[in-house]
Structures are given as C-alpha cells and as structure tokens.
Amino acid sequence: MRLVRPGDMVVFVLAAGLVGASYAYFWGPRAEGDTAVISVGHRPVAEISLLEDATVPVEGLIGDSVLQVEGGRIRFIDSPCPGRYCIHMGWIDRTGEVAACLPNGVVVEIRGGHREFDAINL
Amino acid sequence: MTVSAPDAASSPDREDHLVAGFAALAIAIHILEAAFPSPMPGVKPGLANVVTVVVYLRYGIRTAAWVAMLRVLVGSMLIGTFLSPTFLMSATGACASLVVLGIVGSLGRYLVGAVGLSLAAAFAHMAAQITVAYLVFIPHPAILSLTPILMTAALIFGSVSGLIAASVDGLLRSGDGRGK
Secondary structure, eight states: OOSSOHHHHHHHHHHHHHHHHHHHHHHSOOOBOSEEEEEETTEEEEEEESSSOEEEEEEOSSSEEEEEEETTEEEEEEOSOSSOHHHHHOOBOBTTOEEEETTTTEEEEEESSOOOOSOOOO | OOOSSOOTTTSOOHHHHHHHHHHHHHHHHHHHHHHSOOSSTTOOOOTHHHHHHHHHHHHOHHHHHHHHHHHHHHHHHHHTOTTSHHHHHHHHHHHHHHHHHHHHHTTOTTTSOHHHHHHHHHHHHHHHHHHHIIIIIOOSHHHHTTHHHHHHHHHHHHHHHHHHHHHHHHHHHHHHHHHO
16 A cells, blocks of 8 residues: 555645645735834834935934834935844835834834734744 | 443443554554644644554444544543643544544455555545534634645544554554464
8 A cells, every 4th residue: 555645645735735725825925014113212203205306314222223214115325333234135015014223213114004003024 | 332231231241352452552642742842833743643544444433433433532632732722632633533444444455555545535634624613613715724734634644643554554454364
C-alpha cells in the first residue's frame, strides 16, 4: 500500500493553491493613505498631505527631524538620534504604517484610505 | 455506556470499546501537544487528528466522530478549557473536519488516501476556527490577515499528520493480515 495516492497529490496541489491565494488576497496590495499625522510625544502636531511633495522639518524633543514627502510617500531624511532607525525605516505609504524616531519623540503615521491594521506585531 | 444491568442494550459492545480506546489515545496526544509551547495561538501540529483519520479509514465516519468529539470534550476538561473560547474553536474545528472527512472520503478510498483526507480535514479545521475567531471573538480584519500563516501551518501539519496516518494505517493493515 503506497503512502501517497494520486488523489492525495490533487488535494495537496489544491491546498497549496489555496495557501498561495490566501497570501495574495490577505497580504496583497494594500490601500495607500493620503495624509500623514506627525506627533511629538503623544501630541499630534501636524497633519500633512502626501499629495504634494515637500520637505518638512519637525521640532522634536532633542532637535529637528526632517521629513520628506514625495510621490505619496513619506520618510525621515534626517533626525538627531544616535541610531538613525527612523531613516533606515525608509518610505512608508500604507494606511496605518508608522515611522518613528523614539529618541526625538517624533512619530509619523499614515492616515486616510482604507485602514487595515491598527497594530502590527512582528 | 452506562454501567448497570448487563442487558444487551446498555452493556458496552465492541464498538464502544474501540471508541473508548481510540479516544483515550487521542486525548493523550491532545494533552501532550497542549503542553508544548506554540509559536502562535491556533498553530499546533494537531497530531491527535492522526487518530481521527486512522479510525475513519478503518471504521468509518460514525466511529471517527465519536472519537473526535470525545477527544475535544474530555481533552478540554482535563486541560481546563471546557466551554472556553478555546473549546468552542476546537469543537467547531472538529465538526468541520469531520464533515469534510466524510465528503472527501466518499470520493473513493483508492483515489484519496490518508494524506488527502488529513490535508482536507486540516484545512476545514483551520477555516472553521478562523471563521469562529473572526465572527464570534475578534471581529477585526487583523484576524483575517493571519489566514495565510494559519493556512501554511495547515498545509505543513496536515501533510505530516497525513503521512503518519498513512503509515499507521498501513502497519495496522499488515497486522490484520498476520492476525488472521
């Protein structure tokens, strides 16, 4: 008696297809947000549109962070923090995505469009 | 299976003994598995389902349903999750996988073996659990975004359990052959 029969392979292929489809469906292209809310500490200080390209300085707790808006995306291009994690985060453009410079207390969150997550736990 | 006068209606017959034995085995596996830490809620190998599949292959859906339901009921009582969300999810999952076992199993035993049955059951189990988790407990899209991970787990663990069930079934069959 063979362990795997022809029908088993069919079921396996269907199941694998279903898994692939679930990745495409649930993790596929997400809605792009159209504004970014900038907070310092817990206080929102500005809400800026992502439709206009701009360079925005933000006064934080230990100095000025500089944000760049381009083509519907936003990123940190400078910040007075030691690790520069905020800059390495790179561009964010999906609703709910967050880039933060914790030493400087500056947090940028994308708003608008269809919100998919309110927390991402990695 | 009441313990009273040994008349034919109430004394345990051969099937009752089978169900009790297999259910005990499934419960033991279920509890052993619960003792292992899980990387994520909802993801566990589900090796107890090997028992369900083997029983289904050998004795049919009725016996398999008894074994699965007893496992869920007694397992939850022993672990302490009886009537909790975990219990509801596990019961729904078991029901869904039994229904799918019955459907896929009726396609033809020589076409679809233990691996196919186990995979189909694992997916039904996972789908039912995600549905319950989403509709009853946490109606938030974030739950649905776990679907790909859970489905991947179902694919891997379903295949592994299926292979185990297939070899167990094969061994039992060769044992039957020698016994006679």
